[in-house]
Amino acid sequence: MSDLLPFSAALYQLLAGVEPLPAETLPLDACAGRVLAEPVTARLTQPPFDAAAMDGYAIRWTDLHNSWRVVGESAAGHGWAGTLGPQEAVRIFTGAPLPAGADVIVVQEEVARDGDLARLNGEGPPRIGAHIRPAGQDFAAGAPLIAAGKCLTAAHLGLAAAGGWRALPVVRRPRVTLIATGDELVLPGETPGPGQIVSSNPPMLTALLRSAGAEVHDPGIIPDNRAALAAALTGAEADLIITIGGASVGDHDLVVPVLRELGADLDFWKIALRPGKPLLAGRLGGTRVLGLPGNPVSAFVTALLFAVPLVSRMAGRQQALPIVTLPLATPLPANGSRRDHLRARRTPDGAEPFARQDSALLSLLASAELLIIREAHAPAASAGEPVSCIALDMFHSVF
Incomplete structure (x- = not known):
């Protein structure tokens, strides 16, 4: 695993064989945004009379x-x-x-x-x-109402109710446990001590994962201690464990060695991606594990590119990230050997990348409306050339 795995190969490997989780039956008022596990047919005729x-x-x-x-x-x-x-x-x-x-x-x-x-x-x-x-103008008893796989909207729930249903079988939400590691971290709202910073990744990633259909559990900050990390990993009751930080190769980066000590199978570690090279994926027993880098922008981008599609598929959703093609507002140099994702804004001239792209700059990430995709070894691009972008400003209307 010393060579950097290309982005497309890593995503394919991560999603291979992933199926929606088993169904659970919930009352209608708890089904909004959930994916229907089985087709629904009408139990009644609507209207039931002329x-x-x-x-x-x-x-x-x-x-x-x-x-x-x-x-x-x-x-x-x-x-x-x-x-x-x-x-x-x-x-x-x-x-x-x-x-x-x-x-x-x-x-x-x-x-x-x-x-x-x-x-x-x-x-x-x-x-x-x-x-x-006339009776049956809307639908007749036995008619198909909602196909399996639909993400249920308010209108779907009204239709199901009119058709005689008070509860529906929906795909269970994926249970995700976030494990943020680092002695340098303090909880949001606390005052950092010397050499410490606020743990901003968990609330950011929790919101991102919930938008993709996950149920997220955050056990708090895990110190840089092998026993504490091992206990957090083995104690997680989850379909997916996401670790944040500690997946690189420094003396205090414990995620990989502890996973190996616990007998985890690592599918890949380190990919040809910017930001976010130190990304790992594997299994710990029957639980999937995804290790994200600790820098906030790297954590967000890798979660968007890998965790969101994984959780979405486990939740029964089939949405793809919203991709738009826009002209470049300013020229870009040739790209290197890693696929890059440049934070950018929309302008009348098209997609304008920010001048600074440091993976620790949360203020720019919060201002970004786009991620400009630069494939590995992409040649220099002039202003006006079309580029593919992930539309961050459209993401929550899709997921």
């Missing part, structure tokens, strides 16, 4: 130009039980069952009424069946 689409009078079409005797009333939840006869009408309200014998509704604005007598006082309905929603 229903009024307007307030007015239910009559027979053949009696449209006659006067009518009003013999009853049909309201939502309180239908009229009789059968309409010649020159009879039933006062009816939107959503109410259509009386037997009626085949058209005259809207109330076109009816003149005097006591129990009524007549047409306008143009009238254009055709037989006007202003009536």
Whole structure:
């Protein structure tokens, strides 16, 4: 594993064989944003009866130009039980069952009424069946409603409820444990001591992973201690463990040696990527492990490129990162042997990379709207040339 693995090979290797997690059944109000595990068919017919689409009078079409005797009333939840006869009408309200014998509704604005007598006082309905929603107009019992694999929206949940469902089978959320290591770290809100910094990666990555469908657990900062790290790794009840920092080759970088001591299988370690070369992937028993670098921008970029697709696939989602092609606002030099991701903004002239690209600059990452993708060994690019970009400003509308 001494050679740097190309980005595309590393991503392919990471995602190979990944399937959605098993299903769980949840009430409708807990299903928004979850992926449907099985197709849903209608248990009911909607509407279950011929229903009024307007307030007015239910009559027979053949009696449209006659006067009518009003013999009853049909309201939502309180239908009229009789059968309409010649020159009879039933006062009816939107959503109410259509009386037997009626085949058209005259809207109330076109009816003149005097006591129990009524007549047409306008143009009238254009055709037989006007202003009536026929039974099964939306769907019939047994009809397919929602296909498996759909990420459930509010409208899907309304459809399922109307179709007779109160709970749905959805793909279980991937359980992700974040393990941030480092004696130099303190929790957000604490004042760093000499040589210390705030642990900013866990809240950032938690938000990113939750947007991809994960349930995230953060046990806190793990010190640079083999026993503490081993305990955190073996104690994680997770589908995916993500370590942050400690995956390089320094004397205090313990993730790789501790994983090996625990018998983990490492698929790869170090990839041809900027930012984010010290990335590892493997398995510890039946749990997947992804080791991210500790620099904040490197952690974000590698999580976006690797953890988000992995979690998304485990959650049953099939979305790809939003890629846009834009002209370069400024020229770029030739790229080296690692695929690069330049923080950039949108401008009227296209994608403009920031002048500074240091992997520790969170302020620029927070300002970035784009990541310009520069493939390994890409030649110099002039202003105006098209470049592929990951649209950070579109990411949360997709995931």
